[in-house]
Amino acid sequence: MNKYILKAEKRLLTGSKVKKLRRQGVVPANVFGHTIKSQAIQVSEVEFNRIYKDAGETSLIWLKLEGEDKERPTLIKGLTNNPITGQKYHVDFHQVNLKEKVSANVPVEIMGDAQIVKDGLAVLDINMHEIEVEALPTDIPESIIFDISNLKEIGDSLKLSDVKLPIEVTVLTDLDSVVVALGAPQKEEAPLVEEVTEEAEVTGAVPVEGEAAPEGEKPPEAPKVE
Numbered sequence: 001m002n003k004y005i006l007k008a009e010k011r012l013l014t015g016s017k018v019k020k021l022r023r024q025g026v027v028p029a030n031v032f033g034h035t036i037k038s039q040a041i042q043v044s045e046v047e048f049n050r051i052y053k054d055a056g057e058t059s060l061i062w063l064k065l066e067g068e069d070k071e072r073p074t075l076i077k078g079l080t081n082n083p084i085t086g087q088k089y090h091v092d093f094h095q096v097n098l099k100e101k102v103s104a105n106v107p108v109e110i111m112g113d114a115q116i117v118k119d120g121l122a123v124l125d126i127n128m129h130e131i132e133v134e135a136l137p138t139d140i141p142e143s144i145i146f147d148i149s150n151l152k153e154i155g156d157s158l159k160l161s162d163v164k165l166p167i168e169v170t171v172l173t174d175l176d177s178v179v180v181a182l183g184a185p186q187k188e189e190a191p192l193v194e195e196v197t198e199e200a201e202v203t204g205a206v207p208v209e210g211e212a213a214p215e216g217e218k219p220p221e222a223p224k225v226e
Contacts (some may be wrong), residue, residue: 004055005062005071006047011040018090027088031063031074033095041065045088052076058106058140063093073098073137096137103172104140105130108179112149122154122182131160131179132172139168146179157181 011028013021018028027045032038041063055061057079062071078092096102108129116122131144144165146158161175 002054002059003062004051004059005064006043006051007064007066008041008043009066011042014040022087022089027091029091029093031065031072031093031095034097036095041093043091048088048091052079056107056142058104058142060096060137061093063095075102075104075137075140098137101134101136101170102140103132103134105132106141107143109143109145110148110180111145112147114148114151114182116152116154116182117148120185123185124148125181125183126179127181128160128173128177128179133165134170134172135168139166141165141169148180151180151182154182154184 008029008031011018011021013028021028021042022045025045026042027048029041029043030038031041051061055076057076060073060075063074064071072093072095074093074095076091077094078090080089080091081087082089094102108126108131110124110126114122114124117124133140133144135141144163146163148158150156151158157178158180159175160171160173160177160179163179165171
């Protein structure tokens, strides 16, 4: 298993002043835990992105805080970023005790192919993207894999109880929860054709009896009867 080490510095700027840090490529952060007081820190955005890409929120990140000899084992418990640019706004690191169990949300990973989906006769509905588990920090899986190869017909599904996890991992989510299922593809509705009735304009048309002639025009004279 890789050991992810992230350098961190104590943070002096707080509140609206942290905007200055972000412009400098620095991410404001906090580290907290059951036995420690919450502390304001800051990390390099480039280094954080590099580590977060591989570690995610389920692998330990060891914080190397300036002025301290020992690295702190942490898990990411909160991450805020700009939804448009992806820039990291703030990170919360949870310092953990390696001998105490913690809860974490583990991402769902889909493996294999369902032939009926490949043929376009069904769609794969993913109802859950994360599963909450409890384990020692070093036992938290990176992902929980669901193999959909055996799903054959519309209505077939995989529940949380269908996956086998190490005995060290306890699932906190309801085991009867349906994680993935095969659904019927949506039928495409034929576009509505609007019937447009065009009214022909007839110049000099004789008005129907009882109707007034168009404004500005004289009513036509009735033919003389000889």
